[in-house]
Amino acid sequence: MNYVTFGGVTVGLIVLCYQLTLWYPGRKQLMKDPVKHASKLLPFLLSWAYGCLTTLGIGGLIGTASSSVLGLSNWLGDVALIWGVGESAGQLAAAKTFVPLSTPGGAVVLIATAVFAAAMKKAGDEMRGELKRGAWCGITLGTSAGVAGFAAVPLATAANWIGERAYEAAR
Structure with a gap:
């Protein structure tokens, strides 16, 4: 499981x-x-949800990339807390409970990765930045102990449910 520090959460909130x-x-x-105006936030929110899902027990290349982004964000945030405002860093800010993805839920994340890649390819420069920021924010806040972390439970449950229904129909 990926753990987020207060520095990582700070980066996500930034x-x-x-x-x-x-x-x-x-x-x-x-x-x-x-x-x-609210609809203009939709691409960011969808990519936030995708980023959040990649932190919930996903392995392989997607999990490694997500874990690397989270680790870098933790480090950057911890350095900023220490050198920027003189606070201590490295403390865990992870939620104690979360719903890991099942195998069908993991398959949904793989499909979402393909959709995310297509959206990145199709998007213009401004939208591409918005999608990247959304995924980055989701990765850093997805396992936090705050409200954003609690959003991971319904996201993972929904991904598991969608995957189970899709693969149940394919049998």
Whole structure:
């Protein structure tokens, strides 16, 4: 299992706040057409969900890549906490419970990886950055002990359920 430190969570929250700042259209515009503006967050949220799923017991190349991103984020965040604000780092901020992915759930993550790769190829430069930030944020916050970490439970449960239904129908 991948563990996230307070530094890793800090990096994830920085990425999330950065994305929300870029997205925020202003109160007046948001009140005028909330659905239009909220829909602009959808690519980030979907890639966040994908990043979160890659941290939940996935092995192989996808799990290794996710674990590497998480490890680098933990290190960067820990260094920033120590040198930036003089705080201690390296403490675990992982959720105590999570739902690991089953084999069919892992297959769903593999399919999602193919979709993510296609979306990255099709997207323009601005959207590509948004997708990368979403996946990075999901990887760093997916196993955290906060609200974002608790989102991993329904995501993993949904991936397991979708995979079981899909492969049950294929039998």
